[in-house]
Amino acid sequence: MSMKNFLFKSDPAPASDPEKIEPELDALATVPTMFAPGEEKLSQQEFRALSPQESVWPHGSMSKLPESLIMMVDDEVLNIEMTQAFLVEAGYRHFASTDAPETAVEAMRRQPPGVLLLDLSMPKVSGLEILEAMRADSVLRHVPVIVLTSSTDPQVKLQALSLGAMDFLSKPVDPSELALRLRNTLTASAYRDYLRQHDPLTGLPNKQRYRRDLAAVLASAQDEQRAGALLLVGVDALGRVNDALGRASGDHLLQRIGKRLASCVQTEAGGELSAGDVNPTLYRLDGDEFAVVVPHIEGVHSAAAFIGKLLDDAAVSFQRRGSPELFVTCSIGVAVFPTDGADPELLTGNAGLALRHAKQAGSHRYEFFTPRFTQVAQSRLDLSAELRRAIGRDEIELLFEPRVELASGKLLAAQGLLRWNHSSGRAIDGDELLDLARGSEMNVALIEWVLDRLRLSAGKWRASGLQPVPVGIGASLANLPLTELSHLVSAAIAGGLEPRQLTLELQHLGGDHRLHDADEKAIVALRRKGVRLALDRFGSITSVADVRLITCDEIKVDASFAHQVENNPLNQAMLLGIGDFARRLNLTCVACGVDTGSRLSFLRKNGWQQGQGRVFGKPLAAVPFAAQWLSKSGRSQRVELD
Template sequence: MSNSKGGEGQRRDRGDSETERDTTGSQPTVFALGEERLSLLELRALSPQEAVWRGRSVGLSDALIMMVDDEMLNIEMTEAFLADAGYRHFVNTDRPELAVPMMRKEQPGVLLLDLSMPRVSGMDILAAMREDAVLRHVPVIVLTSSTDPQVKLKALALGAMDFLSKPVDPSELALRIRNTLAASAYREYLSQHDTLTALPNKQRYRRDMTAVLDEALASAHPGALIHVGVDDLGRINDALGRVVGDQLLQRVAKRLASCVQTEHGGELSSDQHNPTLYRFDGDEFAIIVPYMEGVPSAAFINKLLEDSTVNFQRAGFPELFVTCSVGVSVFPNDGTEPDVLMRNAGLALRHAKLAGPHRYEFFSPQFKDMALSRLDLSAELRHAVSRDEIELLYEPRVELATGRVVAAEAVLRWRHASGRMIEGDELMDLAGSSEMDVVLNEWKFEALLKHVKNWRTAGLQLVPIAAKVSLANMRPSDLAHLVNASIAGGLDARLLLLELQQVAALDNLPAREAAAIAGMRKKGVRVALARFGCNASVSHLRQLPCDEILVDPSFVRDLDRDGTAQAMLLGIGDLARRLRLACVACGVETAQQLAFLKKNGWTLGQGPLFGERLPGLAFAARWLARGSKPVHAPMPSNLS
């Protein structure tokens, strides 16, 4: 054996044919005196073999083990023993000043590091590794003859994972290496895989996308990113619980994985890569298609839509069918950077969902233009109030059995200078994203108080007024201040209903804010959760004492063609009755929808079927004059 100093870094791959080494000579200081070579049975017990978790295996014997020690004899004896224990790949140096450059060139799975070395100490190497964004994650086992506890503490503080005092028991060293590699591999696995579906996660998606894109650009062939989103997962979580939603995601993941797996080695694969499935975010999956062109691409997308449709049934509910939508961006046409392509695939998916469930869209530049247009609208909204472009409209809320108007919902409309009308939930969402919702709420209460005073002066028959209020940027205590000012100005608290939107802000509500809502209710103001099943969920009912829930219009809109929407609507209605809450079906447009609601015990509704939204004066003349007739919505001829 050579004990020379100053040798260059060496890498060795050792096979099973490695000859036995003579250990009867001078004992290397790395091992304990008198330690004999382990028996074959003991070696097999220490052999890394395969570490198994979550249905996957990682070969620890393939890990690269690096050793830095100024005594080459220690290095050679250690490598010989570890080779017998099943490890095959080693790199070493007895020149510590070369250690960090060597690790940057070829990152090891574990580093065995001596502390007491000339020129550059092990502590110096640990400090340099700690400053490196990549090397700081390399697990280090320190081997040293020092018995000073402060040395051990300093090494651990600098990032060492384990510490062994020389002379080292070889079997203990093998166990420490095995456990360190297993823990490191498992940590790496968790960092790149989704815990719910076991699919590669967003971090892995970004990394793999870079490699696939580099190959495609170099070979001048097209590829694609496909984003797959589960339709209306939020509604399922709200109606049936998040556990059911997670089970649904797992089933969709298995179906998509099976569909993608069948394409390996086929027309959608490139020379170096196969199509791969990832869990991207929330209700969304992603697929990297290395090669995508022509008819096979369309067939694959249709197969994704078909295979991702799942059905399930629970006691007391009809059979539910859950679908997915798909958005596609193609490279290099839609971008040559991973972030741009991912953003464009996401935009395509959102437009597919807006067009209706179970659809697909390829990215179009107009999608980006629309997103930029929304940013422009947000900026212009800040000037809309001063330009007198905002008006307050009223929509009738009726008793379904009689058609009698029992309340009115106050709705903001923005008459944009271009002639476009933006109103209702669209305007509230836009205001929330641009932090203009507080200003619009203040303007709404001023206009509402003015209208109510005029109606009372004219001797009209008043009905409760529902005011939508976004809590995206407004605290309940600030809302209470607006309400109290309106009541002080002459508004009867019993005629005011607050429809709270963007109620995610109510999560973990401080006691002071909860007291503000309770104080308004105590004065006679009614409180409702708006867009229930979309932006508000069952969990908010537990946090917020309220009097009503307003079902999101999407449930009613899909009644005629979606059994899932029917089942969920029935479930929400039953929940409201059990909690003794008024429940309003919003967005009623057709006589068939009205018939379904009446047949299933719903009492309140609003929507285009009952009359258009009107300015204050026109609404009062139509609905508040004494002797006004009830709404008579047309009924379908095939009612059963």
């Protein structure tokens, strides 16, 4: 039989005995046909116009449409055969069918189709029952269904659509309409699948796709006894870019970084980091994080060159009109499988811990996961929970470390230090305690407590006839806005704290080098009240760019610069350069970490102004500090420096 005869039954039957032909025609007339009789065979040009390659959504994933499985459920074998022949000629390569509707759902569970062509009026199991069963299945409910039926009952049509049918065609079906509906349904389904598996901002595979692919890579790695790696890439200080320049700028930054990372990852396809036809793949996860799944590495350090290239390529300059140019970097946490985890959740968690440690150690660096990170994380979690109760238990105390004039040894000010006397006997103080408070969102409560204790201590000093000195209090702006810090200080001043006795030592100002108008007003208000402002840990947590950002009174050089300054030419040059920088700007410059006599001698020899450290004495509580350092005459005590 010719294709024309098979598809459309348009040619008359050959001449024969009329008595034999009439019963055959009567029998055919009772069979519902797929296509209307009398149709002409479509031309090749018409077929090309209706083919799946001519999709209305031009995207790479559309190339897979001809490979989509088309399944048909119809109790008439002739309808199935006619449809299959037509679709094969139209360009679809995979077709499945059944004329036993009771087996349809189980067949689809074994191999879900791309589209189901479903007849409604069938014996044993109706099309509506099949739709209802599909709707109850977590996988099959997403299969698009085109209903083909000779029923004209509008209630039947509404019921089918309410059960999830995407389209409805009445028999006999126009073949070109079927081809168009099928192509458009597949295109819409492919677009839906694309959106479900891709990040709309960057176009990269998303977290859902990441979980599925990572599970597959881990399974194949276990079968083949090979190692691989998961790299979590975090953008440094993205939150501050969003706060200062707006979310649109942050999104634009993520798009640029995503393109750079994708270009770097694509160069590794087919190389030593691939496993067969599985290549390193980049994903966009939540917020400021990307992930790279590396299917194969020979050793822990074999991917070091690739990781270093990722870090370099992900560093971008960023500038908005009217704003200074920013340089944004990324940090990377690395977990190796199967050593650091053989399931997606554990491996991702360990890579996240490594990323957190990389960011804490400084921006633009990477860290490999070690079991110690888990122990540290658990310890920090326990301590964070206890910190909330530590203030009420009176386990925290405020100590005072002297700051002296290096030329004379005269006391000029004090550094307020927090110490947590933990019930285990361990003392937690300094930056460790501040970081712990910031991570557990206790920094606001801790600053309030410090300001209140400073007010009480200064009040007792004055009541005893002693002359208080300015005290520096550390304040991290990592998750505490300047406006809120200003409110806390204003409340303390209203409660009796003298502004001239307070110096706010600021950390973690951020990498955007721009202040909101409200923050600028907060700075002005604090200075008008008489509160001094300092940049703490200068050269490490704060920088020269922050001097342009905030009008400050002093800078406190990070203690790391004083380490081995006696015999380290680099540290010597940097210290002297920072000191000269401060003098030119008329800023008080304080050297921290002056813990040995040789460090003190170097600083004095080079005309350094002020310093603090163990060489001047250990930090003391309010009463012993007053007894040793404060006087009733108004003249500060001195320490013997020679």
